[in-house]
Amino acid sequence: MMSWIKKNQKLVWLVAAVFIILIFIFLRQPIRSVFHSISGSLESWCWERGQSGSNFWAGFFNASNLKDENQNLKRENRALLANLLDFQELQEENQRLRLALDLGLAQDFSLKEAAILTEDLAGDYLVINKGSEDGIIKEMTVITYEKVLVGKITEVHRRSSRVRLLTDAGIKFSVKIADTNIQALAKGEGNEKITLDLMPKDVEVPIGALVFTSGHESGYQPNLLVGVIAKTSNTDIEPFQKAEVEDFFKIQEATLLFVITD
């Protein structure tokens, strides 16, 4: 047997390669699923340590800006205190209305709570700790507690799922800009960036305006928060006005996510 293998080494390698390729084609889902099931708790632990570690280093490297930041925050704080009273009244009214209409986040959607396990180093993808066992299926939308849109489920394993973030290159969906009638096409640019396109050139797009998903035709539930307009670009050579969006979802700050299951 051994001598036959030694004689036909090339054939053995070829058969082994074909066998491995077939395993990868037909068993890729179970392989990934088993791996995430085994190492889920370790991944979760590493994720939490990484999050606190990155916060520490971010503070360390930004130490020179802390004084200016602190002064700015104090100024903002004073301005916000003035508005607080108005907001408190509004909040009380809002709560009364919510109670009356029985409208919480959980009432708006049927949700499944999930924690982040890993992030893809190259693309804008996440792995969360909920899978088919928890009723997760492909194309479900993922949001945060504040109704900020995170992305969509693209791959489901037994106890984990892969989420494609809306910032991933190639993602396109329609959005609307708050307090205006402007509709636009949001595009993921990769590397945690989103831009808006197809906006008429003759309208003024306000900087700092909120961007929401426009409706079911966008592929997402309507009125989910995307971000704020950070920068606009309206040049003669472009047929449409463009804008850059500052995404509300920050991976490094994210703790719990919610999958909309209905």
Add this chain to the structure above:
Amino acid sequence: MQAIKVIVSFIAFYFLAIFQASYLSHFKIRGGAWNTLLVAVILVNFFEKKEDKSGLIIGALAGFYLDLFSPYFMGIFTLVGVLIAFAVKRAKPLFDPKRFASFAVIFFSALLFYEIIFMFISAGQGLFFNISGLIINFLAGIIIYWMVRLFNVISKAKIR
């Protein structure tokens, strides 16, 4: 000896893959992060003896773990891992492996090869060349290279 090396790599790469995907992903700089598995594969194959073939299996193992965490077609990084291991092994005799410049050229070429392949793998989502990833991994490789050399010098001095 080769079997032990592969088994140790199998276990070590498992933890390295989790560390990379769950911990190091928080420390991205302009979209690039330290790809520990890729750096390990290149270093192992660079320092390995010519007749030792376990570097190829280690390349496949590292690629397999990268596949587990990637959203792309499974097996693609396994293939890339083997190709990089093979390329490093083939390129090594063309240079003087004791010189740092040789290491730098081979290491940089391997990283460049990986980034170009990765650019085509993810071409469906737009062409994006991750230059910061290339720089971070190159710097990490150089640091580890000098640490290994320093460790060798110290251990030789102790033997004397």
